[in-house]
Amino acid sequence: MVLGDFVKTLVASIGFASLLASAGCYPVGALYTGTNVPDSAIDRVEVGGPGKTDDKVGEACATGILGLFAWGDAALDAAKRAGNITDVHVVDHKQTVVLFGAYYQACTVVHGK
Numbered sequence: 356m357v358l359g360d361f362v363k364t365l366v367a368s369i370g371f372a373s374l375l376a377s378a379g380c381y382p383v384g385a386l387y388t389g390t391n392v393p394d395s396a397i398d399r400v401e402v403g404g405p406g407k408t409d410d411k412v413g414e415a416c417a418t419g420i421l422g423l424f425a426w427g428d429a430a431l432d433a434a435k436r437a438g439n440i441t442d443v444h445v446v447d448h449k450q451t452v453v454l455f456g457a458y459y460q461a462c463t464v465v466h467g468k
Contacts, residue, residue, distance in 0.1 A: 388452040413438020414449075416462040434465040442468040 415434040417427030431446065445466040452459050 386454060388450060410468050411438045411440050411466070413440050413465045414462055416460055419456070419459040421457055429461050429463045431463055431465065434463040435467075438465055438467070440465055440467040444468070 413434040413436065415427075415429050415431075415437055417425065417429040419425035431443075434446075435441070435443065443465055447464040447466075449462040449464060450460065
């Protein structure tokens with residue numbers, strides 16, 4: 356009986372967490388999330404077009420484990436340095452989350468010249 360109650364509680368908790376996560380703009384999985392989302396400050400239509408090719412890509416990431424340890428630099432400047440970019444055309448954000456944040460990685464991805 357105890358194991359059955361535990362499983363029911365676990366399933367209900369995952370369902371509730373998924374419901375809360377789905378209230379946002381982007382999908383978030385309770386056990387695993389791997390998404391790419393555009394930067395809300397930059398509109399792709401305005402920065403794209405003739406003469407705006409994405410010749411270079413730079414990526415900068417920060418990682419956390421168990422909410423206890425975190426390291427890295429996911430700043431826009433770090434991503435620009437990584438790709439040797441001076442003229443930014445597009446900024447995206449990637450995130451990977453496993454087991455409710457037991458492992459979390461957030462990256463800033465910059466496209467430009």
